[in-house]
Amino acid sequence: MVADLFGIGWYADVIVVRTLVLNASNEPLSVVAARRAIVLLCRERADLVARSNRVWHAESVSFAVPSVVRLRRYVPVPYRRSIPISRRAIFLRDDHRCQYCGRRAENIDHIIPKVQGGKHIWENVVASCQRCNSRKGGRTPSQAGLTLIRTPTRPGRFDWVYVAAGGYADGAWQPFIRSQLTVNS
Numbered sequence: 020m021v022a023d024l025f026g027i028g029w030y031a032d033v034i035v036v037r038t039l040v041l042n043a044s045n046e047p048l049s050v051v052a053a054r055r056a057i058v059l060l061c062r063e064r065a066d067l068v069a070r071s072n073r074v075w076h077a078e079s080v081s082f083a084v085p086s087v088v089r090l091r092r093y094v095p096v097p098y099r100r101s102i103p104i105s106r107r108a109i110f111l112r113d114d115h116r117c118q119y120c121g122r123r124a125e126n127i128d129h130i131i132p133k134v135q136g137g138k139h140i141w142e143n144v145v146a147s148c149q150r151c152n153s154r155k156g157g158r159t160p161s162q163a164g165l166t167l168i169r170t171p172t173r174p175g176r177f178d179w180v181y182v183a184a185g186g187y188a189d190g191a192w193q194p195f196i197r198s199q200l201t202v203n204s
């Protein structure tokens with residue numbers, strides 16, 4: 020049955036859909052391609068928590084494409100996962116907007132420039148447009164007459180889910196990401 024799931028039509032349609040995998044404890048564990056989540060369900064390794072509005076039709080069977088699944092057995096997580104600082108992650112946090120003027124961002128800016136001792140940490144990096152970035156140069160925002168739209172912060176404990184999913188997050192994921200943030204942060 021599982022082999023049938025890799026029919027060409029299904030593969031083409033569902034490959035881009037992502038499923039949130041919860042640990043047996045309800046904590047977000049990973050983000051996988053929906054086809055992988057369907058295999059987990061078929062092998063009875065996971066239970067369906069929320070389905071998406073997409074349906075995959077095969078010759079004799081149709082599946083609601085899962086949006087959230089929960090593993091039946093708890094997988095120990097040996098370390099606290101944190102989000103590495105990357106261009107992609109910073110752009111996601113800052114909504115791809117320049118944090119000085121609100122235009123579309125193209126660069127990463129160190130608020131206190133490295134030449135003035137600024138560190139490469141979440142609280143000191145923001146997305147910025149080319150114009151603000153060159154105007155600022157090696158200066159601080161106040162030295163360059165620029166003001167930040169908002170204070171940059173370190174992402175929450177489960178914000179890696181958004182990064183792992185490339186910025187896509189189904190509405191059905193929110194309660195699991197948010198409740199964990201409230202409990203653990």
Ligand SMILES: [Zn+2]
Pocket residue numbers: 117118119120121122147148149150151152
């Ligand atoms: Zn700008």
